Amino acid sequence: MQQSNNTPIRPINERLADLCRGLFYVSETDAAVLPFIANGLETMKPKEVGEYFELPKTLKIETGKVEDFFSRVTLEKEWFTKEQRDAAKKFQKIEAIFANELNETGMIRFGLIRIEILLVGFDSDRNIVGIRTKAVET
Numbered sequence: 001m002q003q004s005n006n007t008p009i010r011p012i013n014e015r016l017a018d019l020c021r022g023l024f025y026v027s028e029t030d031a032a033v034l035p036f037i038a039n040g041l042e043t044m045k046p047k048e049v050g051e052y053f054e055l056p057k058t059l060k061i062e063t064g065k066v067e068d069f070f071s072r073v074t075l076e077k078e079w080f081t082k083e084q085r086d087a088a089k090k091f092q093k094i095e096a097i098f099a100n101e102l103n104e105t106g107m108i109r110f111g112l113i114r115i116e117i118l119l120v121g122f123d124s125d126r127n128i129v130g131i132r133t134k135a136v137e138t
Contacts, residue, residue: 005104012101013037014121019090019097020131025073025117038128044120046108053118053132059110066105066119070095094131102129113138 016035023033040070041052046061073091080088098105110116115137118129 012097012129016094016129016131019094023087023090025133025135027137028127029134029136031134033131033133035131036129038120038130041128042126043127044104044106044108044122046110049108049118049120049128053116055110055116059116060112062109064107064109066098066107067096068119068120069107069117070098084098 013035018033020033024030025033038049038052041048043049046063047057050057050059050061070091074088074095076085076088096119098119102123105119105121108118108120110118113136115135116132117135118130118132120128123129
């Protein structure tokens with residue numbers, strides 16, 4: 001695969017790793033945003049994803065659209081600091097990867113107050129790729 005200037009496009013996992021470096025999801029706590037490739041996982045069924053990531057089976061599971069996650073973190077406000085604007089731009093680039101390069105995307109949330117958030121999708125080779133973070137919501 002090539003970009004328009006004949007530069008090879010870097011693999012999704014490498015681009016996500018670069019974008020996630022130093023990126024935090026802000027809720028009642030700040031949590032790192034981490035990329036992943038779920039090697040060996042063939043389904044995005046929430047229970048199987050939870051088992052793959054060794055999450056407790058008793059956690060409440062909610063599913064949603066990746067757009068629901070990104071709508072909160074991609075908006076740039078005029079009062080943002082440079083760091084907040086930079087984070088929003090990184091989230092915008094991650095959102096573009098999910099929208100343009102991944103299929104069957106979704107958001108899976110595990111837990112009620114301390115929540116594990118995973119955004120998942122299939123790449124062109126049917127690998128499950130995504131990002132994960134945590135939130136605290138009271």
